[in-house]
Amino acid sequence: xxxxxxxxxxxxxxxxxxxxxxxxxxxxxxxxxxxxxxxxxxxxxxxxxxxxxxxxxxxxxxxxxxxxxxxxxxxxxxxxxxxxxxxxxxxxxxxxxxxxxxxxxxxxxxxxxxxxxxxxxxxxxxxxxxxxxxxxxxxxxxxxxxxxxxxxxxxxxxxxxxxxxxxxxxxxxxxxxxxxxxxxxxxxxxxxxxxxxxxxxxxxxxxxxxxxxxxxxxxxxxxxxxxxxxxxxxxxxxxxxxxxxxxxxxxxxxxxxxxxxxxxxxxxxxxxxxxxxxxxxxxxxxxxxxxxxxxxxxxxxxxxxxxxxxxxxxx
Amino acid sequence: xxxxxxxxxxxxxxxxxxxxxxxxxxxxxxxxxxxxxxxxxxxxxxxxxxxxxxxxxxxxxxxxxxxxxxxxxxxxxxxxxxxxxxxxxxxxxxxxxxxxxxxxxxxxxxxxxxxxxxxxxxxxxxxxxxxxxxxxxxxxxxxxxxxxxxxxxxxxxxxxxxxxxxxxxxxxxxxxxxxxxxxxxxxxxxxxxxxxxxxxxxxxxxxxxxxxxxxxxxxxxxxxxxxxxxxxxxxxxxxxxxxxxxxxxxxxxxxxxxxxxxxxxxxxxxxxxxxxxxxxxxxxxxxxxxxxxxxxxxxxxxxxxxxxxxxxxxx
Numbered sequence: 001x002x003x004x005x006x007x008x009x010x011x012x013x014x015x016x017x018x019x020x021x022x023x024x025x026x027x028x029x030x031x032x033x034x035x036x037x038x039x040x041x042x043x044x045x046x047x048x049x050x051x052x053x054x055x056x057x058x059x060x061x062x063x064x065x066x067x068x069x070x071x072x073x074x075x076x077x078x079x080x081x082x083x084x085x086x087x088x089x090x091x092x093x094x095x096x097x098x099x100x101x102x103x104x105x106x107x108x109x110x111x112x113x114x115x116x117x118x119x120x121x122x123x124x125x126x127x128x129x130x131x132x133x134x135x136x137x138x139x140x141x142x143x144x145x146x147x148x149x150x151x152x153x154x155x156x157x158x159x160x161x162x163x164x165x166x167x168x169x170x171x172x173x174x175x176x177x178x179x180x181x182x183x184x185x186x187x188x189x190x191x192x193x194x195x196x197x198x199x200x201x202x203x204x205x206x207x208x209x210x211x212x213x214x215x216x217x218x219x220x221x222x223x224x225x226x227x228x229x230x231x232x233x234x235x236x237x238x239x240x241x242x243x244x245x246x247x248x249x250x251x252x253x254x255x256x257x258x259x260x261x262x263x264x265x266x267x268x269x270x271x272x273x274x275x276x277x278x279x280x281x282x283x284x285x286x287x288x289x290x291x292x293x294x295x296x297x298x299x300x301x302x303x304x305x306x307x308x309x310x311x312x313x314x315x
Numbered sequence: 316x317x318x319x320x321x322x323x324x325x326x327x328x329x330x331x332x333x334x335x336x337x338x339x340x341x342x343x344x345x346x347x348x349x350x351x352x353x354x355x356x357x358x359x360x361x362x363x364x365x366x367x368x369x370x371x372x373x374x375x376x377x378x379x380x381x382x383x384x385x386x387x388x389x390x391x392x393x394x395x396x397x398x399x400x401x402x403x404x405x406x407x408x409x410x411x412x413x414x415x416x417x418x419x420x421x422x423x424x425x426x427x428x429x430x431x432x433x434x435x436x437x438x439x440x441x442x443x444x445x446x447x448x449x450x451x452x453x454x455x456x457x458x459x460x461x462x463x464x465x466x467x468x469x470x471x472x473x474x475x476x477x478x479x480x481x482x483x484x485x486x487x488x489x490x491x492x493x494x495x496x497x498x499x500x501x502x503x504x505x506x507x508x509x510x511x512x513x514x515x516x517x518x519x520x521x522x523x524x525x526x527x528x529x530x531x532x533x534x535x536x537x538x539x540x541x542x543x544x545x546x547x548x549x550x551x552x553x554x555x556x557x558x559x560x561x562x563x564x565x566x567x568x569x570x571x572x573x574x575x576x577x578x579x580x581x582x583x584x585x586x587x588x589x590x591x592x593x594x595x596x597x598x599x600x601x602x603x604x605x606x607x608x609x610x611x612x613x614x615x616x617x618x619x620x621x622x623x624x625x626x627x628x629x630x
Contacts (some may be wrong), residue, residue, distance in 0.1 A: 041417025073386050077410025081435045091406040095392025098413075102356025120396045 002303075003185035005208075007032030007198025008225055009064030009232055011191035012054040012204035012228040017295030018189065019055055019125050022303060027125040028181035029055075030208070032193070033110070034130075034137040034166050034201035037149050039087055040078060042097040043104055046149075047198065048114055048129060049096055056121040061292070064232070067092045086154045111175050128181060130202045137197050138165045148197065157234040159239045166201050174207035182211040187306040190221035192287070194235040195254050196242065203258070213257040218309035220261040220302060223248040226287060227267040247271060252280050259308050263287055263302055281309060317618075318500035320523075322347030323515025324364040324379030324547055326506035327369040332610030333504065334370055334440050337618060343496035344370075344441040345523070347508070348425070349445075349452040349481050349516035352464050354402055355496060357412040357431050358419055361464075362513065363429055363444060364411055371436040376607070377605055379547070382407045401469045426490050433627040443496060445517045446487035452512050453480045463512065472549035475556045481516050489522035497526040502621040505536035507602070509550040510569050512558065518573070533624035535576040535617060538563040540603060542582040562586060567595050578602055578617055596624060 004020060006029050015029045029051055036045045048064065053059035053067055060066045070090025078086040089097065103113045109132040118127045125239050137148035138218060140163030151159060166172075182188065193199050203209045212219060228246050230236040236246040244250045248264040252275040255262070263279050264271060265287035273284045283305040289295045317337060319330050321344050330344045344366055361380065368374035368382055375381045379498045385405025394400040404412065411432060418428045424447040433442045452463040455478030466474060481487075497503065508514050518524045527534060543562050545551040551561040559565045562581040567590040571578070577595050579586060580602035587597040598620040604610045 040413050041420055042413065071386060071388050071406065073406035074389055074409045074413070077407040078414060081410060081414055081432060083414065091386065091388035092392040092407075092408075094389045094413075095396060098355050098357065098389070098409075099396055099398065101391060105356055117396060191619060 001026045001028065001115075001181065001185050002187045002189065003181040003192055004029045004189045005192045005193075005199055005202050006030070006051060006191040007035065007202075009050055011047070011198060012050040012059070013064065013289050013295055014108075014189075014191040014193075014222060014299065015051055015125070016054040016292075016298030017289060017297075018303070020296040021300045023054075024124040026057075027127060028128055028129055028177070028185070030128045030178045030181060030202055032130055032198045033230065034135040034169075034197070035148050035152075036134065037147065039097075039149075040083070040091075042101045044087070044089075044097055044101065044149075045110070045114075045129070048127060048267070049093070051127055052096075052114075052118050052121060052123065053117070055123045055125060055127070065154050066090050097120075105198040111177065126177065126181065128175060130178060130205060130208070132175060133168060133172045135169050135172045135201060136167040137201060138167050140164070157237075161234075161238045162195060164196055164200070164238075164239065164242070166204050166310070169201065169204050172205055174205050179207055179211065179294035182208060186217050187303070188212065188215060188217060189302065189306070190219070190255065190259065192222040192224040192231075194224060194230070194233055194238070195251060196235070196238055215258075215260075218261065218306050219259045220263060220283075220306055220309070221251065221255050221259045222263040222287065222302065223251045223265070223268070225251055226265040231288065235261040249274050252278050256280065261305055263305060316341045316343065316496070316500050317502045317504065318496040319344045319504045319506055320508075320514055320517050321345070321366060321506035322350065322508045322517075324365055326362070326508035326513060327365040327374070328379065328604050329504075329508075329537060329614065330440075331369040332604060332614030333609075335611040335616070336615045339370075339439040342556075343443055343492070343500070344440060345443045345445055345493045345496060345517055347445055347516050348465050348515045349450040349484075349512070350467070351449065352451065352462065354404075354412075354464075355398070357409075357416045357547065359402070359404070359412055360415065360425070360429075360444070361466075364408070366442055367411075367429075367433050367436060367438065370433070370438045370440060370442070372428070373436070381405050390468075396412040397597055402464060420435065424490075426492065433492060435582055441492065441496065443490060443493040445490075445493060445520060445523070447490060448483060448487045449483040450484050450487045450516060450548040452516060453482050455479070467549075472552075476549075476553045477556065479511055479515070479553075481519050481556070482520050484516065487520055489520050494522055497523060501532050502618070503527065503530060503532060503534040504617065504621070505534070507539040507546075507575065509539060509545070509548055509553070510566060511550070511553055524573070530573075530575075533576065533621050534574045535578060535598075535621055535624070536566065536570050536574045537578040537602065537617065538566045538583070540566055541580040546603065564589050567593055571595065576620055578620060596620075 139151040141159035239246040454466040491628035
C-alpha cells in the first residue's frame with residue numbers, strides 16, 4: 001500500500017500520477033483540510049476537491065482546480081444578487097459543495113462524505129481528509145491575520161507572510177483510516193505540495209507526525225521547490241519570509257527526521273551532497289510534470305526510488 | 316395599495332399583470348409558503364420564487380417556473396453523484412436557493428431574506444411570505460400521507476387527494492408587513508391559484524382570514540376553474556375528490572364571506588346568477604391570460620371591476 005500526503009494542485013497531480021502507475025485500489029491520499037472554509041453557507045474543501053477531480057480525470061487541465069469545461073451560471077446568479085464572487089466555483093462543482101454541506105449538516109463525518117463522493121466519481125483510491133474536525137489556516141501579515149482563502153485567492157498571495165497558525169488544530173483528531181494508511185504503508189510519499197500550508201497542517205497532528213518519525217517503510221518527499229522557485233503558488237516567498245531557505249535543501253531540512261529520500265530536480269543537482277549529508281537519500285531527475293502523461297513518467301521514477309530505499313530504511 | 320394573495324404559476328402571472336397596469340411600488344403579494352421544502356440541504360420556496368422570477372421578467376415563459384434559458388449543470392452533477400434529480404433546479408436558480416439557505420441558517424427571517432432577493436432582482440413590489448415559520452402541506456392519499464412536492468412533482472399529481480393538512484400551521488405567525496398589507500389595502504385580490512393548497516394555507520392563518528372576513532375594501536377572487544377545469548395543475552381533481560364542486564360556483568362557495576366579487580370566464584357565464592345569489596358580484600370576461608401582454612389586459616379588467624365595487628363593500 002502506498003500512502004500519499006497531499007494538498008493543492010501539485011499534490012493532486014502527483015497523486016494522479018502515482019495512481020496511473022500502480023494499483024489505484026492500494027493508494028491512500030491523506031489530504032490537507034486546513035484550507036477548507038464556509039462560503040455562501042456551503043463547506044468548500046479546495047484541496048480534497050482538487051485531488052478528487054484530478055483522480056476522476058475531470059479536473060480543469062489549465063487551472064488544475066475546478067472541473068474541465070464547467071460553466072458559471074450559479075456564481076453569476078450569486079453575483080447578480082450583489083455578493084462578491086471572489087472565489088470561483090463552477091456549476092458542476094457546486095454539486096459537490098451542495099451535497100457535501102447537506103451531509104455534513106446531518107452530522108455525517110467528512111471522511112464518510114468524501115468516501116461517498118469519490119466512490120461515485122469512480123475513484124478507486126482512498127481520499128482521506130486529514131481530520132473530521134474543522135481546522136483553519138490563518139495567515140499573519142503586516143495587515144493583520146487573514147483567513148487562508150482571503151490571503152490565497154482574494155488577495156492573490158500578495159502579502160508577505162510573517163506567521164502561519166492552524167486554528168482548531170488542537171482539537172483535530174487523526175482519523176482511523178488515515179492513521180492506518182500511514183502505519184501500514186509500504187511506501188509513504190510527501191507530494192510536491194507547500195510544506196507550510198499543505199503538508200504542514202497534516203504534520204501538525206501528532207499521530208501523523210509520530211507515524212512518520214517512527215516509520216518502518218521508506219518515506220520520500222518530492223521537493224516543491226525547483227531552482228529556488230515554486231512551480232505554482234507562493235511556497236517560495238512563504239518559505240523565505242518565514243526564515244526557511246527556498247530551495248530543495250531548505251525542504252530537506254524541514255522534513256529531516258521524517259523522510260528517507262527527497263526527489264529533486266536536475267536543476268538542483270548541486271544541492272544533492274548537502275541533502276545527503278543530512279541523512280536523506282536523493283533522486284535527481286526531471287521533477288516537473290510537464291503534462292498529464294508525464295505525471296506517470298515522474299511517478300514511476302519516484303516509485304522506483306522508493307523501491308531502492310527498501311533496504312535503507314531505519315529499523 | 317393593492318394586496319394580492321397568490322401561490323403557483325397562475326398566481327405569479329396574475330400578480331405580474333397587476334404590476335404591469337398599476338404602480339408596482341404600491342403592490343404587496345402575500346405568497347403561500349406551505350409548498351416550501353428542504354432539498355439537498357437547501358430551502359426551496361417554489362411559490363415565492365415563481366412570483367419573484369415572473370415579476371423580475373426572468374421566468375421561463377413555457378413552464379412558468381424557473382428561469383428562462385437556465386442551464387442544468389449543477390443538477391446534472393448532483394445526479395452524477397447518485398442523487399435522484401426529481402425536482403428540477405437550474406444553475407442560476409440554485410443561486411437563489413444557496414443564498415436564501417445561507418441567510419436562513421443565520422436566523423434571518425424569510426421575510427427579510429425575500430426582501431433582499433427581490434430588491435436585488437429589481438422588483439419594486441413587496442413579495443411577502445405568508446409566515447416566517449415553516450409550514451408543510453401534507454397530502455393524504457390511498458398510498459398514505461405525502462409531502463406536497465412528493466405528490467406534486469415526483470408523483471405528478473397522479474394520486475387522488477383524500478385530505479390536505481398544513482403541518483406547523485398552528486405555530487405559523489402572521490407577519491407584520493403581510494398583516495399591514497391586508498388591513499391597509501384599497502383592494503384585495505385572490506389570484507387564480509389553487510384554493511386548497513395555494514390560497515388555503517394563507518387563509519389558514521387566523522389573522523389573515525379575519526382580515527378578509529372583516530374587510531373594509533373590495534376583495535375580489537379570480538376563479539382558477541374555467542369550464543370546470545383548472546388551466547394548470549390539479550385543482551379541479553383536488554376540489555372534486557375533497558367534496559367541492561369543480562366550477563366557478565364551487566370557488567364562490569369556498570370563498571363566500573371573504574370576497575365581494577369573483578372574476579369568471581365567459582365559458583362560465585351561466586354560473587353568474589348562482590354566484591350573485593351568494594352575495595358575490597361577478598365579472599364575466601376572457602379570464603385566460605393568453606400571453607405575457609395579455610396579463611396586463613386581464614389585470615386592467617380586474618382592477619376596473621374592483622373600482623366598480625368600491626360602493627358595494629360592506630361597511
